[in-house]
Amino acid sequence: MTVPKIASTKKWSLKKQIVDHGMLLVLLLLCAAISALTVTDIHPEDPAAGRQLAKLALQKYETKPNVLIVVRDTAADRAFAQAMNDELVTGGVNVVGIASGTPRHAILQLAQILAAGEDVDVIATHHFASQWEVLNPSRLAKVSEKPITVIRPLSYRWPSFLTKNNLLSILNQNAPIAIMAIGMTLVIITAGIDLSVGSLMALAAVVTAVSLRDYLGGADAHGGSVALAFGVAMLVCAVVGAVAGLLITVFKIPPFVATLGLMMVARGACYILAGGADAVKIDAPAISSLYDASVFGVSSQIILMVILFITAHVVMTHTPFGRYVYAVGGNVSAARLSGVPVMAVLITVYIVCGLCAGVAGVLDASHFLTGRPKAGEFYELQVIAAVVVGGTSLMGGEGKIFGTLIGALILGVIQNGLNMAGVDSYRQMVIYGALILVAVVVDQLKKKVINPGIVSQ
Amino acid sequence: MSVTPPLLEIEGLTKSYPGVRALSEVSLTLARGEVLALLGENGAGKSTLIKTLGGVHQSDHGSFRIDGECVAIANPRDARRLGISVIYQEFTLIPTLKVRENIFLGHGRPWLKPISQNKERARAGALLNRIGSQLDPDKLCSELSVADQQVVEIAKALALNTKIMVMDEPSAALSPREAEGLFDIVEELRGEGIGIIYITHRLNEVEQLADRIMILRDGEHITTQPAADLSRDQIIENMVGRSLAEEFPARCSVIGEPRLQVDGLTRGTAVENVSFTVHRGEVLGIAGLVGAGRTEVARMLFAADLPDQGTITLDDVVLNLKSPRQAIAAGICLLTEDRKGQGLILTQSTLHNFGLPNLTDFSSKGMLVHRRERNGFQHYCDTLNIRISDLQQRAETLSGGNQQKVVLAKWLQSNAEIIIFDEPTRGIDVGARYEIYQLLNELSEQGKVIIMISSDLPEVLAMSDRIVVMREGQVTGILDNKSSQQKVTPEDIMRYATSDQPLKEPMVVPV
Numbered sequence: 001m002t003v004p005k006i007a008s009t010k011k012w013s014l015k016k017q018i019v020d021h022g023m024l025l026v027l028l029l030l031c032a033a034i035s036a037l038t039v040t041d042i043h044p045e046d047p048a049a050g051r052q053l054a055k056l057a058l059q060k061y062e063t064k065p066n067v068l069i070v071v072r073d074t075a076a077d078r079a080f081a082q083a084m085n086d087e088l089v090t091g092g093v094n095v096v097g098i099a100s101g102t103p104r105h106a107i108l109q110l111a112q113i114l115a116a117g118e119d120v121d122v123i124a125t126h127h128f129a130s131q132w133e134v135l136n137p138s139r140l141a142k143v144s145e146k147p148i149t150v151i152r153p154l155s156y157r158w159p160s161f162l163t164k165n166n167l168l169s170i171l172n173q174n175a176p177i178a179i180m181a182i183g184m185t186l187v188i189i190t191a192g193i194d195l196s197v198g199s200l201m202a203l204a205a206v207v208t209a210v211s212l213r214d215y216l217g218g219a220d221a222h223g224g225s226v227a228l229a230f231g232v233a234m235l236v237c238a239v240v241g242a243v244a245g246l247l248i249t250v251f252k253i254p255p256f257v258a259t260l261g262l263m264m265v266a267r268g269a270c271y272i273l274a275g276g277a278d279a280v281k282i283d284a285p286a287i288s289s290l291y292d293a294s295v296f297g298v299s300s301q302i303i304l305m306v307i308l309f310i311t312a313h314v315v316m317t318h319t320p321f322g323r324y325v326y327a328v329g330g331n332v333s334a335a336r337l338s339g340v341p342v343m344a345v346l347i348t349v350y351i352v353c354g355l356c357a358g359v360a361g362v363l364d365a366s367h368f369l370t371g372r373p374k375a376g377e378f379y380e381l382q383v384i385a386a387v388v389v390g391g392t393s394l395m396g397g398e399g400k401i402f403g404t405l406i407g408a409l410i411l412g413v414i415q416n417g418l419n420m421a422g423v424d425s426y427r428q429m430v431i432y433g434a435l436i437l438v439a440v441v442v443d444q445l446k447k448k449v450i451n452p453g454i455v456s457q
Numbered sequence: 458m459s460v461t462p463p464l465l466e467i468e469g470l471t472k473s474y475p476g477v478r479a480l481s482e483v484s485l486t487l488a489r490g491e492v493l494a495l496l497g498e499n500g501a502g503k504s505t506l507i508k509t510l511g512g513v514h515q516s517d518h519g520s521f522r523i524d525g526e527c528v529a530i531a532n533p534r535d536a537r538r539l540g541i542s543v544i545y546q547e548f549t550l551i552p553t554l555k556v557r558e559n560i561f562l563g564h565g566r567p568w569l570k571p572i573s574q575n576k577e578r579a580r581a582g583a584l585l586n587r588i589g590s591q592l593d594p595d596k597l598c599s600e601l602s603v604a605d606q607q608v609v610e611i612a613k614a615l616a617l618n619t620k621i622m623v624m625d626e627p628s629a630a631l632s633p634r635e636a637e638g639l640f641d642i643v644e645e646l647r648g649e650g651i652g653i654i655y656i657t658h659r660l661n662e663v664e665q666l667a668d669r670i671m672i673l674r675d676g677e678h679i680t681t682q683p684a685a686d687l688s689r690d691q692i693i694e695n696m697v698g699r700s701l702a703e704e705f706p707a708r709c710s711v712i713g714e715p716r717l718q719v720d721g722l723t724r725g726t727a728v729e730n731v732s733f734t735v736h737r738g739e740v741l742g743i744a745g746l747v748g749a750g751r752t753e754v755a756r757m758l759f760a761a762d763l764p765d766q767g768t769i770t771l772d773d774v775v776l777n778l779k780s781p782r783q784a785i786a787a788g789i790c791l792l793t794e795d796r797k798g799q800g801l802i803l804t805q806s807t808l809h810n811f812g813l814p815n816l817t818d819f820s821s822k823g824m825l826v827h828r829r830e831r832n833g834f835q836h837y838c839d840t841l842n843i844r845i846s847d848l849q850q851r852a853e854t855l856s857g858g859n860q861q862k863v864v865l866a867k868w869l870q871s872n873a874e875i876i877i878f879d880e881p882t883r884g885i886d887v888g889a890r891y892e893i894y895q896l897l898n899e900l901s902e903q904g905k906v907i908i909m910i911s912s913d914l915p916e917v918l919a920m921s922d923r924i925v926v927m928r929e930g931q932v933t934g935i936l937d938n939k940s941s942q943q944k945v946t947p948e949d950i951m952r953y954a955t956s957d958q959p960l961k962e963p964m965v966v967p968v
Contacts (some may be wrong), residue, residue, distance in 0.1 A: 330802035
């Protein structure tokens with residue numbers, strides 16, 4: 001009998017691609033749809049726009065005009081004004097002044113300059129200030145005999161969704177949920193669930209705050225002590241995860257019940273540690289260094305999230321441990337009889353889930369400079385939603401780490417889009433929930449496409 | 458002149474799945490009080506045929522006639538209404554309900570109409586009596602043996618005034634004695650004029666029960682003939698499309714020194730004081746009725762359950778195993794009887810199933826080397842003749858024989874020295890069985906120790922060098938099947954399997 005050589009790689013097919021990467025497609029379509037809905041006039045106000053405007057002014061005016069720069073009194077506006085000023089001065093233009101403040105300031109300064117006998121030919125400003133009543137040509141005509149031109153950077157149409165700032169803020173806002181979803185993905189692949197992650201996040205934040213306040217030097221705590229506090233907080237979460245794992249494996253308590261109990265225990269512990277306060281303030285300045293760090297303008301939270309996702313992906317696809325996690329979820333008795341150390345795998349998975357919640361918690365403490373016992377309320381549900389939308393089956397045995405990232409981003413993008421569309425929060429909740437259901441139904445239909453009834457034996 | 462139309466007539470039944478033609482132009486007739494044996498290898502289309510008849514699947518073409526009247530079967534409800542009952546291999550009983558509740562479940566009674574418990578009990582008792590069963594209608598189904606569950610399934614069908622009963626491998630999970638009880642029921646039903654379509658892999662049952670034999674192969678109708686006109690060899694030839702010299706390959710084993718010694722193995726009352734020895738190159742059969750404790754012994758050898766007492770010695774080293782993981786490391790492996798529930802992770806790929814106990818072999822510095830795993834599996838696909846189209850193919854899509862070979866491959870890769878087969882050919886078709894037997898022979902020739910638990914007496918007799926017979930957790934006989942002049946017969950095994958005299962010393966009893 002001849003055995004046909006077995007193909008080790010599957011043929012490429014569009015259907016398979018759609019089935020495998022359907023959620024990525026959904027994410028891209030969502031982004032496209034929200035982009036289309038949020039196209040608006042963009043009025044640049046950043047230093048680059050300032051330089052751009054200065055260059056335009058230099059080209060436009062043959063004779064060097066006298067320029068007054070008018071902006072609001074904000075850091076961003078001052079940077080805009082400074083950039084423009086530098087560019088103009090380099091080009092040899094006489095900048096007669098920078099008025100930064102309210103319209104009243106602007107008009108007063110203009111009057112002063114004119115009174116001092118200097119000419120003002122051009123007022124350079126941005127879109128916002130150019131709308132001020134005092135910069136209206138008829139008003140200016142009353143102040144100055146010579147005509148004054150108001151110039152501002154060019155406006156253009158672009159989706160406000162699709163700006164670097166907005167995209168980064170979506171990533172940043174959803175990073176804690178996405179990080180917790182990594183651990184949750186592992187748990188759900190083993191056919192379990194962990195309801196305690198939201199409480200553990202709060203516990204980590206509160207433990208960080210309390211240990212800094214009471215044991216690690218309070219306001220004088222230096223970077224090392226803060227790092228130590230973070231370590232203690234994550235250790236506490238890991239221990240709670242281990243307890244969940246033991247309850248589930250040794251005492252055979254269903255994961256839902258075991259983690260429901262721990263969820264309440266951890267939340268209560270947060271309030272006890274905080275002494276009933278709404279927040280435990282962290283006075284050590286070093287606390288914010290974790291959240292505030294950034295690389296090329298990308299915040300540490302996002303970078304941490306990406307690193308953790310890549311690590312988790314490698315572990316799940318390229319190590320025996322990852323294979324064991326899938327095996328335990330696929331068929332626990334077959335896994336045991338194949339020599340998988342089921343108990344150790346399950347306990348490890350819940351520890352990892354606890355640790356992920358711990359990471360989210362210390363990030364929260366570093367962000368808000370407090371330990372809030374209320375942090376992460378109902379986050380467990382959002383985290384589970386992200387995992388499920390990412391295509392991981394609650395029945396266990398199936399799921400992909402990057403699917404979860406996409407799931408978390410889909411939820412984040414939807415929320416962001418609804419905010420931009422000005423939908424109120426009650427309607428948002430309804431839409432959010434409905435979209436989760438749609439995602440899961442689509443996932444079920446997708447399975448029917450790959451498996452149209454197992455061929456009968 | 459009028460001729461009574463046959464009870465059931467199927468004409469030109471065709472059913473395709475994407476890429477597979479499961480049935481093409483299959484026709485059959487069934488008379489009242491007739492047993493039609495439906496034979497064919499796995500994948501021949503038997504299941505599709507009965508699922509279409511039962512309304513689970515819809516055919517692409519073809520017509521059904523009952524008592525000469527054209528009928529449509531669009532769903533299981535239609536089938537029931539028309540008097541068609543299908544008893545699938547996977548029972549449909551609800552374990553938490555009582556026998557009588559299961560019997561009358563889904564009878565289309567009004568939702569809120571009160572049920573008279575007494576009336577229900579009496580009717581259930583009558584139905585059970587009709588098929589010669591004394592089962593208590595108030596027992597919970599979870600407490601029933603497989604054989605009794607089947608009786609309940611049959612009673613459930615009878616409660617619906619069944620005219621046509623389809624049985625899909627009803628004897629597969631039964632001990633020989635329980636199977637006899639089933640045959641009595643089939644005879645009883647036949648006497649009542651019920652038409653029976655009987656699917657089985659066991660040819661002796663066909664000889665005993667069938668009036669006519671219908672053979673399917675690759676979704677096509679091969680032949681339908683009176684049972685008396687077909688010999689065993691002809692049946693097999695028609696089923697596999699080629700002639701198999703025999704059902705079993707010849708064994709020529711060379712038996713060496715003792716390797717595995719089991720002494721006084723005990724666990725609760727399920728297994729009591731079980732002792733035996735297996736030698737190099739030997740196939741030791743373990744026979745007995747269902748519930749005799751055979752599987753429990755296998756699970757203890759594999760440390761899936763831990764014994765209360767007793768020692769297991771391999772090559773003069775006493776093993777003190779605490780988990781299957783340690784057993785695997787010690788070179789012991791178990792091919793479970795419940796392949797789908799315990800042997801494989803059905804929703805995952807064959808490759809991953811193969812790799813699961815062997816990931817250390819396929820890793821370097823803690824990371825998996827996927828290429829090594831693929832090559833390893835490819836090697837066994839070639840040597841064990843595993844037929845798959847793709848390494849990523851999900852295990853559930855394989856035939857029983859190929860699934861069994863995947864399980865065997867994973868154990869061979871783990872360097873197993875003691876291979877325990879629990880019902881190695883259950884649910885596996887004739888052609889693939891032969892290959893499994895050949896593999897068994899090859900492995901024993903390589904000096905491995907093979908323990909084979911089987912309820913299939915011809916299989917035990919043909920493949921074992923010695924046979925341990927168990928009853929109610931105890932060894933009642935160890936029979937020499939190789940050196941004795943006189944071969945062990947099925948009657949010998951049955952005698953020991955029902956004997957209440959446990960064997961005092963682990964010795965070989967003359968037949």
